[in-house]
Amino acid sequence: MAHNNPWPDEGNTGHIWDEDIRELDNPPPLWWMLSLYAGFVMMVFYALYYPTIPLKDSHFEGLAGWTQIEEYKEDKAVLENWRKAKFAEQEEQLAALSVDEILKNDELKTYAVKTSKVLFGDYCAACHGAGGQGNPNFPVLADDDWLWGGKPAQIKASISNGRVGNMPARGMMGNLSDEEIGQVADYVIALSEGNADQPKYAAGKAVYTKGMCLACHGPAGKPLAPAGATNLTDGVWRFSGDRDEVIKTITYGVNVKKGGELTENTRKAVMPAFKERLPDPEVNIKRLAVYVYSLGGGQ
Structure with a gap:
């Protein structure tokens, strides 16, 4: 410068x-x-x-x-007006056909799945995960383990009416001691691992019968019909397969109430009914049922 x-x-x-x-x-x-x-x-x-x-x-x-x-x-x-005009035929079919009929129509099934992703994300993913993989203490939708049945009509009924789990505390009428609860917990875990026939689990098996566990879970740990009871033989856990957690479930039960209120430490397992939550529920419940069935775990 x-x-x-x-x-x-x-x-x-x-x-x-x-x-x-x-x-x-x-x-x-x-x-x-x-x-x-x-x-x-x-x-x-x-x-x-x-x-x-x-x-x-x-x-x-x-x-x-x-x-x-x-x-x-x-x-x-x-x-929305554009969508209604463009997809009016598919929407009319979804409204008119059953879930089974929709699944048999590949083109309509594809349409139902594609139009369900946002709906599933808004109403279902918070509990069941974005891909149906489940979250802690909430069921996986992408496997073949179903508490209430995995057929299309059963899935539709679950979404529409909701589900409330139920398991009495400490076995039927609360008649198990702490020692017996530990024994039956070991037996239940052994059932999931496929080695429950070993002699060391004989005491737990006897408690399983005494506590009337077989009334819901079946004599061999597998329910005879889907009615809300878990399959104890497949390694899939509604809450947790950790021994302490299994003991807690047996001890305090699921959704156990006293005086109209849930008891302390009982497991909470409630799925709300969506027939009054979803927009246009008649069509969207079927749409979601097709989507859930198509995640890979439909029976």
Whole structure:
């Protein structure tokens, strides 16, 4: 930078490089200044036209009365009307056919599955996982272990009416001692591992019979019919297969109530009914039943 200014009357700032490169002090072009002033005018217009000014308890709604919510509703209505027109035939078929009939129609089944993903994410994934893989203390939907049956009509009934698990505390009428609960817990874990016939589990097997566990879970640990009881032989656990957790389930039961209230430490296993929660439940329950069945665990 030069210390001497060879062009003192030029209107430069005195900053000179490489002998003749100067920084001038000329005013901005007129078009640039007009754009700057126009920008300030637009800021005032924008602030008055749109809801941009916060107030003490609310906000200035703007002269246009425009809101993002209204625009969203308008755009959503356009999209929904387009969908109704484009997929009217498929929706009519979903409403008219049973879940079994939908599953037999590959094209309609594919449509039901694709249009169920968002619905499943909104209403089911919080408990059952985004892909039906389950979450802690909630059932997996992608295997072949079903408490209430995995046939299409049974899945539809579960979604529609909900399910409430039930298991008495400490065996039938609470007639098991702590020692017996430990023995039957070991036997139940052995059933899941396929080695329950070993002599060391004989005491637990006797308790299994005494406590009337077989009434729900079957003589060999496998329920004779899907009615809410777990299959104890497949290694799939509704809560946990850890010994302490199995003991807790046997000790305190599932959804055990006293005086109309759940008892302390009892397992909570409730699936709400969705026939009054879902939009357009008549169609969407069937849609979800097809989706759940298609996750891979449908019987």
